[in-house]
Amino acid sequence: MRILIAGKYTHTGKRPIGGLQSWIKTVAAECERLGHEVTTWEPGQRLVGFHDFGVFANLKHTRPALNFVRQSVLVSHGIIADEQPQPGCDVTAFVSEGVRDHWGGSGPIIRQPIDLDFWRTGGERTHLTRYSYRTAPIQVATGWPYRHVHGLTHEQAREALQTSVCVYATGRAALEAMACGAPTVIYDHRAAYQGPLMGPQSLTANMRNSYSGRGGKQPSQIGVQKRTEWAMQQTGWREWVAEYHDSRRVTEGLLCLVS
Numbered sequence: 075m076r077i078l079i080a081g082k083y084t085h086t087g088k089r090p091i092g093g094l095q096s097w098i099k100t101v102a103a104e105c106e107r108l109g110h111e112v113t114t115w116e117p118g119q120r121l122v123g124f125h126d127f128g129v130f131a132n133l134k135h136t137r138p139a140l141n142f143v144r145q146s147v148l149v150s151h152g153i154i155a156d157e158q159p160q161p162g163c164d165v166t167a168f169v170s171e172g173v174r175d176h177w178g179g180s181g182p183i184i185r186q187p188i189d190l191d192f193w194r195t196g197g198e199r200t201h202l203t204r205y206s207y208r209t210a211p212i213q214v215a216t217g218w219p220y221r222h223v224h225g226l227t228h229e230q231a232r233e234a235l236q237t238s239v240c241v242y243a244t245g246r247a248a249l250e251a252m253a254c255g256a257p258t259v260i261y262d263h264r265a266a267y268q269g270p271l272m273g274p275q276s277l278t279a280n281m282r283n284s285y286s287g288r289g290g291k292q293p294s295q296i297g298v299q300k301r302t303e304w305a306m307q308q309t310g311w312r313e314w315v316a317e318y319h320d321s322r323r324v325t326e327g328l329l330c331l332v333s
Contacts, residue, residue, distance in 0.1 A: 078125040082132035087116040104325040145332040172283040187321035193253035197236040257305035262287030
């Protein structure tokens with residue numbers, strides 16, 4: 075099957091690094107593993123020939139590519155204006171219940187896909203890591219060195235996560251950390267989000283909210299300390315990602331949305 079994956083930005087275009095770009099790269103690789111011919115496309119790139127199936131994001135920017143597919147699925151990845159669902163595709167899906175509720179939608183959930191062969195455990199854990207520009211600097215009394223990583227290749231990020239005793243992150247970054255077996259605390263310092271911290275009962279709630287940290291509670295120093303202590307005592311981080319975010323299972327679900 076010839077598959078087109080379209081977004082405002084892709085992993086091969088003008089802005090190759092980002093959550094949507096990583097999503098496209100992961101799904102494209104899995105489709106190719108299944109034997110499909112895959113084209114990724116963003117506005118401004120040349121597009122030739124018909125495709126059996128199209129996966130779209132940011133439809134207000136990628137709508138012209140609808141003329142090159144026979145069947146299509148729109149995936150809404152978040153709550154910013156570019157992700158607002160628009161008519162045109164055969165099916166509209168959402169990456170989480172929180173995104174679906176935000177837009178008042180009713181379509182299926184296609185969760186964030188994580189390549190578990192790439193994001194894997196390994197290495198001696200030696201430091202705390204802040205792995206997101208959306209988490210404010212923190213001070214916790216653990217006795218471990220602290221580092222902030224950004225602007226890394228996927229390979230460099232994997233090494234940092236594999237050697238982390240605890241990771242502070244949101245979104246896909248949090249899932250990548252969890253897939254590497256790292257204890258993970260999710261929070262977001264932006265005023266628009268007022269993110270809560272990950273606690274013993276909140277993995278499901280965080281999944282429903284795309285691991286964004288949204289929830290109406292401003293992070294505090296004491297809260298960060300307590301959740302760090304809790305997280306570092308837990309196991310099963312990778313197993314959670316394998317159960318809900320395995321790229322193979324997620325991609326198979328995506329391809330089944332149209333016949």
